[in-house]
Amino acid sequence: MRVFSVMGSPRLKGNTMLVLDNFMKGIRDGHDKLELKSVFLHGKKIEPCAGCDKCKNDGESCVIEDDMLDLYGEVVAANVIIFSTP
Incomplete structure (x- = not known):
């Protein structure tokens, strides 16, 4: 099983990360x-x-060239996606 977690808080050592870490554990x-x-x-x-x-056209991807392009593959490949936000 492939699990992809997305940390949305700007605080790397905050409560949101603490909850996500415990959940992943x-x-x-x-x-x-x-x-x-x-x-x-x-x-x-x-x-x-x-x-x-x-993106809805055959074989075309998003026209916006941002960091999301690197994440699309992870989202598609994941069986479970966890969003952790404040």
Whole structure:
């Protein structure tokens, strides 16, 4: 099983990260074969959707060239996505 966690708080050592760390520890303790990936969004350049619908065309990807391009593959490959926000 592939788990992808997204940390949305700007505070790397805050309460949101504490909760996420404990949650991920609980997942690891209960499963043997996990692939865990995570991303810390603070400092990433992620633009809002422009609503151009290019991504809905055959084989085309988002026209916005931001850090989200690196995350799309992780989102698609994940069986579970965890959003951790303040």
